[in-house]
Amino acid sequence: MTTFKTKTTTIGLAIGVAMATLAGPVRADINAPLAALGPPPIPSDNKQTPEKIELGKMLFFDTRLSGDASVACSTCHEPKQGWGFSGDISRGYPGTVHWRNSQTIVNSAYYGKLFWAGSAKSLEAQAPSAAKGGVAGNLEDDIGTARLAFIPEYRKRFKAVFGDEYPRLNNAWRAIASFERSMVQRDTPFDKYMNGDKTALSEEAVRGKGLFEGKANCIECHNGALFSDQKFYNLGVPRAERWLDDGLAQITFRFENYAKGVTQKMYREVKDDAGYYFRTKLDQDKGKFRTPSLRYTLYTAPYMHNGTFFDLQEVVEFYNAGGGENEFSASKTKLIKPLGLSEGEIADLVAFLESLSGDEIKVDTPKLPPYAALPNPVK
Amino acid sequence: MLRCFPKSMRLGGGLNIALALAIAMSFTLPSSNTLADEAGPVEAIKVDAKKAALGKRLFFDKRLSGDSSQSCATCHIPEKGFSDGLALSKAYPGSEGFRNTPTLINTALKASWFHDGRLGTNLNDVTRESLTEDYVMNMDMRIMQERIKQDPVYIQMFKDAGWSEPSNGSVRNAIPEYLKTLTSRGSPFDKGTMSAAAKRGSKVFQANNCASCHSGNRFTDDKPHNTAVPDNPDIWSDPLRHHTYVAFGMFMGIENIFNIRRDVGADVRSHKVDGTDVGKFMTPTLRELKYTAPYMHNGTIKTLADVVAFYNNGGGNDANKDKAMKPLGMSVADQADLVAYLESLSGDPLTSAEHVWKDKIPANYTAIADWLNTPN
Numbered sequence: 066m067t068t069f070k071t072k073t074t075t076i077g078l079a080i081g082v083a084m085a086t087l088a089g090p091v092r093a094d095i096n097a098p099l100a101a102l103g104p105p106p107i108p109s110d111n112k113q114t115p116e117k118i119e120l121g122k123m124l125f126f127d128t129r130l131s132g133d134a135s136v137a138c139s140t141c142h143e144p145k146q147g148w149g150f151s152g153d154i155s156r157g158y159p160g161t162v163h164w165r166n167s168q169t170i171v172n173s174a175y176y177g178k179l180f181w182a183g184s185a186k187s188l189e190a191q192a193p194s195a196a197k198g199g200v201a202g203n204l205e206d207d208i209g210t211a212r213l214a215f216i217p218e219y220r221k222r223f224k225a226v227f228g229d230e231y232p233r234l235n236n237a238w239r240a241i242a243s244f245e246r247s248m249v250q251r252d253t254p255f256d257k258y259m260n261g262d263k264t265a266l267s268e269e270a271v272r273g274k275g276l277f278e279g280k281a282n283c284i285e286c287h288n289g290a291l292f293s294d295q296k297f298y299n300l301g302v303p304r305a306e307r308w309l310d311d312g313l314a315q316i317t318f319r320f321e322n323y324a325k326g327v328t329q330k331m332y333r334e335v336k337d338d339a340g341y342y343f344r345t346k347l348d349q350d351k352g353k354f355r356t357p358s359l360r361y362t363l364y365t366a367p368y369m370h371n372g373t374f375f376d377l378q379e380v381v382e383f384y385n386a387g388g389g390e391n392e393f394s395a396s397k398t399k400l401i402k403p404l405g406l407s408e409g410e411i412a413d414l415v416a417f418l419e420s421l422s423g424d425e426i427k428v429d430t431p432k433l434p435p436y437a438a439l440p441n442p443v444k
Numbered sequence: 445m446l447r448c449f450p451k452s453m454r455l456g457g458g459l460n461i462a463l464a465l466a467i468a469m470s471f472t473l474p475s476s477n478t479l480a481d482e483a484g485p486v487e488a489i490k491v492d493a494k495k496a497a498l499g500k501r502l503f504f505d506k507r508l509s510g511d512s513s514q515s516c517a518t519c520h521i522p523e524k525g526f527s528d529g530l531a532l533s534k535a536y537p538g539s540e541g542f543r544n545t546p547t548l549i550n551t552a553l554k555a556s557w558f559h560d561g562r563l564g565t566n567l568n569d570v571t572r573e574s575l576t577e578d579y580v581m582n583m584d585m586r587i588m589q590e591r592i593k594q595d596p597v598y599i600q601m602f603k604d605a606g607w608s609e610p611s612n613g614s615v616r617n618a619i620p621e622y623l624k625t626l627t628s629r630g631s632p633f634d635k636g637t638m639s640a641a642a643k644r645g646s647k648v649f650q651a652n653n654c655a656s657c658h659s660g661n662r663f664t665d666d667k668p669h670n671t672a673v674p675d676n677p678d679i680w681s682d683p684l685r686h687h688t689y690v691a692f693g694m695f696m697g698i699e700n701i702f703n704i705r706r707d708v709g710a711d712v713r714s715h716k717v718d719g720t721d722v723g724k725f726m727t728p729t730l731r732e733l734k735y736t737a738p739y740m741h742n743g744t745i746k747t748l749a750d751v752v753a754f755y756n757n758g759g760g761n762d763a764n765k766d767k768a769m770k771p772l773g774m775s776v777a778d779q780a781d782l783v784a785y786l787e788s789l790s791g792d793p794l795t796s797a798e799h800v801w802k803d804k805i806p807a808n809y810t811a812i813a814d815w816l817n818t819p820n
Contacts (some may be wrong), residue, residue: 132582133511134538160512161587199584203510208539208578211691214702215683231702309816312594312809319590319820333819436683442703 097289099278101259102251102360105174111189111239113246120222121244123431124237129212130196132203135159138195138241141167144427147364148248153372154307154314161200162313164305164321164338166372171361171426174246175291181354181370182340183297188242193234199324200317210234218434250361254420266420272410273417281384281404281414292359292421297341298398299352301389304337305371337392338371352393363422377415385411485634486550486661486731489624494605499622501601502615504801507591508575510582512807513537516574516619519545522795525735526626531743532678532685539579540684542692542707544743549732549794552624555666559741560710561726562696567620575615579688585612594809625799628662628731630792638788645785648778654755656768663730663789668710670723671769672760676742680705707742720764734790748783 107113124130128137141155141163142148150156150167157163165181173179179191196202196209213219213232223232226240257265266274277283286294307314322332325343341353354370368374374383383389387403406414502508506515519533519541520526526548528534533541543559551557556564563569575583592598592610599610607614632638638646649655659665679685693701696712710724725741739745745754754760756779758771774782794800812818 129538132538132578133513133536135511158511160507160510199510199587203582203584205578205582205691207691207694208688210694211687212538214690215687310811312811315812315815316587316590316594316809319593320584320587322820323590324584324586335820336816436687438681438683439686439702442705444703 096284097294099255099259099274099284099288099292100290101256102172102175102249102253102290104251105172105246105249107246108187108189111242113243114226116222117226117240117243118247119244119431120219120226121240121242122428123219123222123433124241125244126431127433129216130202130204130209130237131158132205132208133159134212136202138170138192139430141195141201142170144430147171147361147366148426149365153367154305155201157200157317158198158203162307162311162317163200164314164317165370166367168357169361169365170245171248171250172291172358174249175358176293176355177295178355181357182343183355184344188245189238192238192241192245196238199320206234209237212436213237215436215439216434217437248426250423250426253360253423255417256423258420267416269413269416270420271417273413273415273420276406276410276414277417280410281406282400283384283414285400286356287359293356295355297350297353297355298400299340299354299391299393299396300383300401301352301391301394301397302354302369302371302373302383303389303391305373308336335392339393340370342393349396351396352391353396359418360421361426363419364425377418378411381406381411381414381418483633483655483659483661483663486553486628488627488629489552491621491624492605494601495618495621496625497622498598498601498605499618499620500625500799500801501598501805502592502619503622505805506807507805508581508583508588508615509536510584510587511537514581516581520548522800523735523793525549525732525790526794527736529737531738532676535579535688536582538684539688539691540682541579542679542685542689543741544738546728547732547736548623549626549628550662550729551626552620553662554664556726559725559728560708560712561666561668562710562712564713567623568616571616571619579691585615588612588615591809594812595806596810626794628789628791631731631790632788633785634791639784641781641784642788643785644778645781645783645788648774648782649785652755652772652774652782653768657727658730664727666727668713668721668724668726669766669768670709670725670762670764671755672723672762672765673725673740673742673754674744674760675706676744679707679742709741723762723764730786730789732790733786735793748786749779752779752782752786 125138128134128140130137136158141150143150147169148171149169153166155163155165155167168181173188177186179185179188180194185191185194196204197206210231210233213223213234219232223229223236227233227236229236254265254270277287286296286298288294305314308318319332321338322335327335327339327343337352339351341355342348342351344350362368362377366375366377368377368380374380384401385404385406388397388401503516506512506518508515514534514536519528521528528545531544533543533545535541546559552567556562557567557570563573572585573580575581575588576585589610589612592615602608602610602614605614605618628634632642655663657665657667657669679689689707690701693704697715698704698708698712706723708722710726711719711721714721728741733739733748737746737748739748739751745751752774755769756772756774759765759769
């Protein structure tokens with residue numbers, strides 16, 4: 066069912082885009098209603114199996130899938146930090162710092178595009194992009210492939226799961242994607258409420274839901290079962306403070322602009338993260354980022370693409386003030402305006418937001434298999 | 445014009461003066477196409493002093509590796525003749541090397557680089573290969589460029605060198621310019637101060653036709669040969685080394701890589717169907733051997749005496765062994781003299797500030813003040 070819903074949304078989006086193109090900036094009010102979360106869509110070419118998920122989990126925690134074998138996926142997507150990272154900006158590969166906030170992997174299965182600017186179209190594509198990025202994993206394909214071949218347990222498991230004689234790195238990313246697709250949360254107080262348990266939400270949270278769908282109009286973008294329309298907006302989130310006083314962050318800032326390919330003029334002058342612009346190279350997309358899901362946010366502070374806000378209250382107050390100003394304010398969405406929420410209403414809204422997270426998801430950290438010499442060659 | 449120094453000035457005490465003049469004034473010493481049997485001093489190369497100084501700092505800067513853990517000098521150590529004293533080199537963290545680190549002294553004069561000779565273009569490419577290769581420095585050069593631009597010392601040095609600002613391209617020119625300054629000098633062979641044993645060894649060298657491969661001023665023909673040096677079993681028993689070789693082999697297109705248990709060497713240049721290039725390695729220079737033990741492409745021979753004994757036995761066993769490799773029948777005394785001669789080919793250590801960046805290089809980066817108003 067959810068797969069079908071996702072498809073409907075995609076078609077709806079396509080129609081919306083077509084309408085916008087034909088009729089100018091007319092906005093059809095087609096916000097998907099809030100709903101309990103269904104099962105995640107599973108790509109038909111990468112089915113879930115328990116063995117694949119287990120292998121993906123091991124690989125997710127394995128530092129050998131990074132350049133200097135020191136960082137794993139789990140280094141920046143820490144189970145104890147909401148499967149994200151504790152700092153405003155993710156830590157990055159040794160000798161570097163990242164330039165954006167690390168997002169939780171929980172419920173990442175439902176996104177059509179991954180990363181804040183939507184640069185990966187699937188979890189299968191997101192994993193290598195992170196593992197191989199210069200300020201993330203800095204891995205090269207050949208060394209990654211070679212390392213997996215020297216871990217007998219992986220040889221056995223890749224053979225069983227994928228039929229690989231020697232582990233193919235591409236299948237490592239597929240296994241990791243499968244593990245991430247298993248990391249969904251569908252039993253939050255909100256989901257229970259929507260499934261008929263009217264005691265699952267506090268009175269404050271129920272009031273907050275009303276504000277969310279009404280006066281505060283959060284649902285304009287944070288809609289559907291995922292609480293995200295998966296579109297891109299500039300809210301005027303201020304630039305990361307770090308760039309002003311952290312040499313390492315200044316290096317990464319320039320690197321990202323250089324590597325993503327901007328004009329000489331922009332490389333010289335830009336002082337903020339242009340986000341979705343890097344995908345489209347359209348001025349109107351500067352400073353836009355994908356609407357994140359609001360699920361599991363109880364555990365994923367700090368918030369926004371650059372981790373500017375440290376608690377949910379701060380986030381709500383930012384919206385209540387009508388967002389902020391940044392270098393790309395020309396592209397700031399018209400949908401965001403001062404809300405006039407009272408302190409009590411802000412508290413209600415925060416209570417509702419908190420109901421979108423269930424228990425903290427914990428897993429046993431897998432025991433990682435050791436390297437061993439290759440068996441004698443086949444003549 | 446100062447282009448022509450009298451030959452005597454290039455020898456003995458005059459050498460340093462001539463070199464200093466050549467470097468300071470960016471003039472070159474005359475070249476003299478020396479034949480194999482009349483080897484002489486390795487001639488200093490014309491360099492741009494400012495570019496070379498910049499290249500020197502870059503060479504010793506750990507921030508030029510992906511995780512900022514090692515510099516070029518981590519494996520090319522000046523005190524060890526710009527090699528590292530290990531049988532098999534270190535590698536980038538997470539890997540271990542599968543070959544012996546070669547000296548960089550006189551490297552600018554080589555015809556091709558690495559033990560397999562896989563790069564035959566120039567040091568610009570060698571620099572790029574070494575910086576970016578995942579088991580060497582694993583550096584994304586786009587990050588490197590921005591790291592360098594964060595260091596005010598570099599910004600000034602690039603300007604002084606005539607480059608408007610640091611870039612990948614200028615790094616790949618500056619490091620080779622520095623490497624050109626690493627020229628052998630002051631060896632007993634060059635100064636004419638060889639011992640009696642070394643002089644006798646010189647005759648042994650000629651009599652046994654060592655110069656058929658070890659020819660010219662650098663004592664190398666810059667060609668690959670198969671002398672059947674025994675395999676180094678440590679490559680295959682240590683998963684960290686073996687997987688590094690596998691990664692290398694996949695990149696180079698070596699067939700059946702998971703079932704190979706030998707270093708194919710210069711075969712990667714030709715991929716000959718008959719496999720006759722398997723096991724060939726580039727003839728190494730015989731200069732600076734005093735500093736660069738252990739020997740051979742895989743560091744399997746610890747001393748020069750053992751190297752000489754290896755050749756005296758006609759090399760090792762391999763189907764494709766070079767026909768020139770035959771038992772030599774040298775006496776024990778001849779072998780000792782030959783070792784003395786080889787030792788006389790090592791010069792002054794290149795360990796002073798002329799060749800080594802002695803100032804502290806910061807490991808971290810200061811923030812650009814007033815970043816908002818400073819163009820990137």
